[in-house]
Amino acid sequence: MSTDTPADLVVPSLQAHTGQGLGTGNPADALVVEPARARSKRTPRRTRTNFEMLAWLFMRLSGVVLVVLVLGHLLINIVLDGGVSKISFAFVAGKWASPFWQFWDLLMLWLAMLHGSNGMRTVINDYAEKDATRLWLKGLLGVTTVFTVLLGTLVIFTFDPNI
Amino acid sequence: MSTPTVEKHSAALDAAEAGGTELITVTLRIRRFNPEEHADPVWVDYQLEMDPKERVLDALNKVKWEQDGTLTYRRSCAHGICGSDAMRINGRNRLACKTLIKDVNPEKPITVEAIKGLAVLKDLIVDMDPFFQAYKDVMPFLITEGNQPTRERLQSAEERERFDDTTKCILCAACTSSCPVFWNDGQYFGPAAIVNAHRFIFDSRDDAAEQRLEILNDREGVWRCRTTFNCSEACPRGIEVTKAIQEVKRALVTRRF
Numbered sequence A: 001m002s003t004d005t006p007a008d009l010v011v012p013s014l015q016a017h018t019g020q021g022l023g024t025g026n027p028a029d030a031l032v033v034e035p036a037r038a039r040s041k042r043t044p045r046r047t048r049t050n051f052e053m054l055a056w057l058f059m060r061l062s063g064v065v066l067v068v069l070v071l072g073h074l075l076i077n078i079v080l081d082g083g084v085s086k087i088s089f090a091f092v093a094g095k096w097a098s099p100f101w102q103f104w105d106l107l108m109l110w111l112a113m114l115h116g117s118n119g120m121r122t123v124i125n126d127y128a129e130k131d132a133t134r135l136w137l138k139g140l141l142g143v144t145t146v147f148t149v150l151l152g153t154l155v156i157f158t159f160d161p162n163i
Numbered sequence B: 001m002s003t004p005t006v007e008k009h010s011a012a013l014d015a016a017e018a019g020g021t022e023l024i025t026v027t028l029r030i031r032r033f034n035p036e037e038h039a040d041p042v043w044v045d046y047q048l049e050m051d052p053k054e055r056v057l058d059a060l061n062k063v064k065w066e067q068d069g070t071l072t073y074r075r076s077c078a079h080g081i082c083g084s085d086a087m088r089i090n091g092r093n094r095l096a097c098k099t100l101i102k103d104v105n106p107e108k109p110i111t112v113e114a115i116k117g118l119a120v121l122k123d124l125i126v127d128m129d130p131f132f133q134a135y136k137d138v139m140p141f142l143i144t145e146g147n148q149p150t151r152e153r154l155q156s157a158e159e160r161e162r163f164d165d166t167t168k169c170i171l172c173a174a175c176t177s178s179c180p181v182f183w184n185d186g187q188y189f190g191p192a193a194i195v196n197a198h199r200f201i202f203d204s205r206d207d208a209a210e211q212r213l214e215i216l217n218d219r220e221g222v223w224r225c226r227t228t229f230n231c232s233e234a235c236p237r238g239i240e241v242t243k244a245i246q247e248v249k250r251a252l253v254t255r256r257f
C-alpha cells in the first residue's frame, strides 16, 4: 500500500486526471484510506464470558431504576417544599438521619457511577485507536470510579451531623 | 414489410419518448485514489450530459468509457442483485445501480466515494476480505444433527416467515460500512454478519443456533451495537437490520429462538 512507499518513490501517473482536482494535500486525509483497526484474518479469540451481555443488561436495568431515583431526588431536593433555597447542611443531615434516604442515596451513587463509567468504557472502546491509549484511559476510569464510589459510601455511612 | 406499429404509437408514448431524451448536465465528483500516483485521495469533477432518469452507475460507466478509463469500480449485475457496487453517494451508502440521478439532486455535484471502514485499494474499490471474514466467522451455512431425513427437511410457512427478512441480504456491505462502531473498530462483526447469523439462528431446520449465539456473545459481537439505525437506513434491500440485531440480543438474553 501507498503508506509504505517513501514519498520520493511515488511516480506521478502519465495520464492526467480530467476535471478539476479538489485534493487537500493533507496527509491526515490518508488515514481515511486505511481503517483504524482492520479485522485480522484469524477469528478473534473467544472470550467465553457473559460480561458484555451483563454489562448491556445492567445499562438497561440501572437506567430504568435511575430514572425513578434521580427524578425523585431532584423533586424532593430542589422542587418541593421551598425549592433549592432550603438545601443546607441541616437539610442533608436531616435526610441522612433516616435509613431510607441513606439507602436511596447509596443506591443512586452506585448505580449512577457504574452506569456512567460503563458508558465511558463504551466510548473509550469505540474511539481509542491505540491499545496503549485504551488501556490507560480505562485504567484511569476504573481508578476514578472506585475512588468516587468508595468515598461516597464512606461518607453516607460515617456521616456525623455534629461536626 | 409494412410496419403498422408505427401508426399505433399513442400520443402518450410519443410524449414519453420525447421527454425521455431530455439531457441535463450533471457533475460527478468522485473521490479518486491511486496509490501509485499519490498517497492521498483526491476529489475529481466530471461533467456529463445525462438523462436524469439514468442511474449513477450509468454516469460512472460514461466517465470510464468516454472520459477517463483509469476510473475503477466494481459492478456486475447492474440490477441490485450481486451487491458489488455499494458506494457512498452524496454521503450515504447506496447501490450505484439502484440510485437514479434525479433522486440525488443533480443540480449540485453528486459526490461518489468508496464505502468507509474498509481499506481503499483504488478509487471506489475497497478490500472486502475483512467483511467476508466476519461473514464466514458466523458459519453462514446449514448445520444439522442426527440422521439425514430421507426426504426434504420440512418447514411450515410460519417457520420460514420467521427469518424471511434476513434471507434478502446480498452482501454488498452497505450496512456494515455505514456503522460508526465498525468504522472505529474493524474487529466488530458488523451488521451484515449478524444479519446472516440471524438467518440461520431462527431457521427451524438448523441446529447450531447455540454456537452462533456464542460467537456473537463475544466482546466484538452484538453487544457493540449502539442501535444507531445507520444500517437499516443503508440497506438497499430494505432489511430491518437493527431489528435483526436486537432479535439476536434478545435470543442471547432469553435463550429462546
Ligand code: FES
Pocket (backbone or CB within 6 Å): B074, B075, B076, B077, B078, B079, B080, B081, B082, B083, B084, B085, B086, B095, B096, B097, B098
Ligand atoms: S451491480 Fe450488482 S448490485 Fe449493483
